[in-house]
Amino acid sequence: VRNLLVVSEVALSLVLLIGAGLLIKSFLNILNTDPGFDARNLLTMQLSLKVDKGEGRKVLNFFTEAQSRIAALPGVEAAAYSNGLPLTGATDTAFAIEGRPKPEPGQGPQTMLYVTSPTYLQAMGIRLVKGRFFTEQDTQSSPRVVVIDEAFARQQFPDQDPIGQRLAGNEDNPSAEIVGVVAHVKHFGLDSEERIKSQLYLPFNQAPDEVLPMLAPRMNLVLRTTADPLGLAAAVRREVHALDPNQPVYNVTTMEQTLDQSLAT
Secondary structure, three states: OHHHHHHHHHHHHHHHHHHHHHHHHHHHHHHOOOOOOOOOOEEEEEEOOOOOOOOHHHHHHHHHHHHHHHHOOOOEEEEEEEOOEOOOEOEEEEOOEOOOOOOOOOOOOEEEEEEEOOOHHHHHOOOEEEEOOOOOOOOOOOOOEEEEEHHHHHHHOOOOOOOOOEEOOOOOOOOEEEEEEEOOOOOOOOOOOOOOOOEEEEEHHHOOOOOHHHHOOOEEEEEEEOOOHHHHHHHHHHHHHHHOOOOOEEEEEEHHHHHHHHOOO
16 A cells, blocks of 8 residues: 555656646746737826817827827836727727728628827837838828738738738728738737737827727826836826826836736736
């Protein structure tokens, strides 16, 4: 009986050691997964701007001024804003490619949608693969443009150059030209199955006035800093409150902390 117990204990120990080794190997593989953005020295926070339905211009002016003030702070390398952030939330949308049969409502492909300031992709450290980023010249009065990610390009244009292709629009929402392709971002986590595997970026400055108030209740500020990101949180709050003393600033964190939380379990 004693010999059987020893053999069983050794066998069980080997199973546990192999399981632990596989777990450690899997965890190290996840840590080495490229999230698609540079999380170092990246501070994020959320704003909820209260506006009425017809105050789209107020929304645009507020976030443009806030970005300008924050970008001028010592230690800020880049500042931006977006309706969504990787690992924390964004919206999804249906789309159609111009020149192709239009899908039935609810039957078309879906993509993650980010509506961003011109500097968002650079501030996040998202790599440009082809074409260009948004610029300050992409406004409501200029031709509509979009940027897609590599997954979108592979799925929709496997044998074509996506640059210059157009997303279909309608009478209220003009068609838009694809001007850039960027790296894919792990939106749902480094180890999670992606429900929607492609991403689409629209310039906040080109959003119609009637759409802007719908984006205002949940917006994200993003700062790339040259030093400790959390050390700038108080200065950012001051600049936001200088524009609107009643404006809440919440969920102040770093993207490194967000990544850590996504791996906690």
